[in-house]
Amino acid sequence: TYETIQFAVADGVATLTLNRPQVMNALSSQMRREITEAVTNLPDEVRCLVLTGAGRGFCSGQDLTDRAAAADLEGTLRDEYEPMLRAIRACRVPVIAAVNGVAAGAGANLALAADVVIAAESASFIQAFTRIGLVPDAGGTFIIPRAVGAARALGMMLFAEPLGARQAADWGLIWEALPDEAFAQGVAARARQLAQGPTAAYRAIREAVQASTQNDMDAQLALEARLQGEAGRTADFIEGVTAFLEKRPARFSGR
Numbered sequence: 108t109y110e111t112i113q114f115a116v117a118d119g120v121a122t123l124t125l126n127r128p129q130v131m132n133a134l135s136s137q138m139r140r141e142i143t144e145a146v147t148n149l150p151d152e153v154r155c156l157v158l159t160g161a162g163r164g165f166c167s168g169q170d171l172t173d174r175a176a177a178a179d180l181e182g183t184l185r186d187e188y189e190p191m192l193r194a195i196r197a198c199r200v201p202v203i204a205a206v207n208g209v210a211a212g213a214g215a216n217l218a219l220a221a222d223v224v225i226a227a228e229s230a231s232f233i234q235a236f237t238r239i240g241l242v243p244d245a246g247g248t249f250i251i252p253r254a255v256g257a258a259r260a261l262g263m264m265l266f267a268e269p270l271g272a273r274q275a276a277d278w279g280l281i282w283e284a285l286p287d288e289a290f291a292q293g294v295a296a297r298a299r300q301l302a303q304g305p306t307a308a309y310r311a312i313r314e315a316v317q318a319s320t321q322n323d324m325d326a327q328l329a330l331e332a333r334l335q336g337e338a339g340r341t342a343d344f345i346e347g348v349t350a351f352l353e354k355r356p357a358r359f360s361g362r
């Protein structure tokens with residue numbers, strides 16, 4: 108059992124809720140540890156993971172009450188942030204960040220490490236780091252310029268202003284912004300869709316897209332061929348083709 112997060116599984120969807128609403132779900136050491144542990148040890152039945160926040164915020168980043176001037180920031184990033192971010196990127200199932208409210212600092216970049224980011228229209232993303240004299244971390248300098256280009260990435264990072272969910276979607280930083288009243292239902296529908304999908308193919312797609320940031324075309328073609336070879340040996344591929352020929356929806360088992 109966890110103290111700083113809630114973790115629940117229903118119908119193949121695991122929901123991990125950051126749960127320190129009195130501080131906008133600021134990340135403490137314990138919370139980082141609990142997130143990493145939960146994401147790494149998903150029960151076998153889980154086929155989609157949703158990250159969200161309790162209360163009116165998603166996550167306000169590093170818990171600043173935890174930060175003495177002498178804190179070892181490099182060590183904290185290496186020992187606590189990196190394992191958490193790697194666990195999300197390497198997760199065996201697709202990860203949705205359901206950004207219910209403000210996502211600031213490492214809290215924004217935690218959300219952006221997910222495969223699909225869905226935000227409530229009232230939510231915003233803040234690269235808050237320069238407000239306290241720091242550098243964007245938690246993968247932000249990797250993910251953001253690739254998503255929106257250097258001009259927008261640098262503007263976000265240097266000005267440290269809130270970027271509204273709608274604009275984040277228009278820029279291609281996130282998948283979509285939903286009206287607040289449609290947010291919970293919209294997230295649930297996407298999570299259900301992924302939890303009922305071809306889990307092995309999803310994993311391969313995520314691997315290919317992650318690798319595309321480093322590979323040239325030849326390497327990427329070779330990777331696609333290998334991953335497609337694997338997908339072609341799954342039960343879900345046989346089911347997908349059978350369902351098509353029988354003119355019915357596919358019932359994917361995730362294997």
Ligand code: T3D
Pocket residue numbers: 129130131133134166167168169170171172174178179180181183184209211212213214233235236238239241244
């Ligand atoms: O190891 C390392 O340190 C390096 C790693 C760094 C990674 C980072 O994430 S650095 C960036 C840290 N985060 C920030 O700088 C953001 C700080 N928070 C804010 O700018 C604002 O709180 C928000 C924009 C997130 C939300 O604003 P608002 O007006 O909606 O809410 P609020 O009133 O500011 O916050 C509500 C409460 O949460 C408040 O406490 P109170 O007054 O009710 O007792 C506030 O102090 C607390 N809170 C918000 N963010 C944090 C926090 N407490 C601790 N740490 C926080 N990050």
